Amino acid sequence: MFFLKELPGRQMVEGYAARFDSVDPDTVLRALELMRSASLLIRELEAYFAGHDLSQLRFLTLILIDREPERSSLTASEIADRLDVSRPVVTRTLKSLEQSDLIAIASDEHDARSKRVSLTQAGSTKLEAVLPGYFAILHAERPGSEAA
Known part of the structure; x- marks a missing residue:
């Protein structure tokens, strides 16, 4: 800040x-x-x-999972690698999202040490509800910005 x-x-x-x-x-x-x-x-x-009962980190985690349409899940490690926070913070965030029923965490069938993270229907619905306002905020003209 x-x-x-x-x-x-x-x-x-x-x-x-x-x-x-x-x-x-x-x-x-x-x-x-x-x-x-x-x-x-x-x-x-x-x-x-x-x-919307989210934080920037919780929102970005949902977006990371959703933004790759050819994949239905990411590993917890991939999510941690793509966020600029520590792994313990990612772990807590994933647990929080799972407790809110926005993601599902399952064991990876190919690697028992790895966890696969996917959006639940509630997670997809939450993103659909939040994205229009998110983009409206990003699109809003601000003092000092030049209109495109």
């Missing part, structure tokens, strides 16, 4: 840039604006997900 409500002005950034080599004020200001916009977007998404 980025916690500044009010970004520093050009004069302040130029003052720092004068003290340090290779600091371009325009680049710094763009980066600060990007961090602020991303933080606001993440907060908006988290609030949206919370209203």
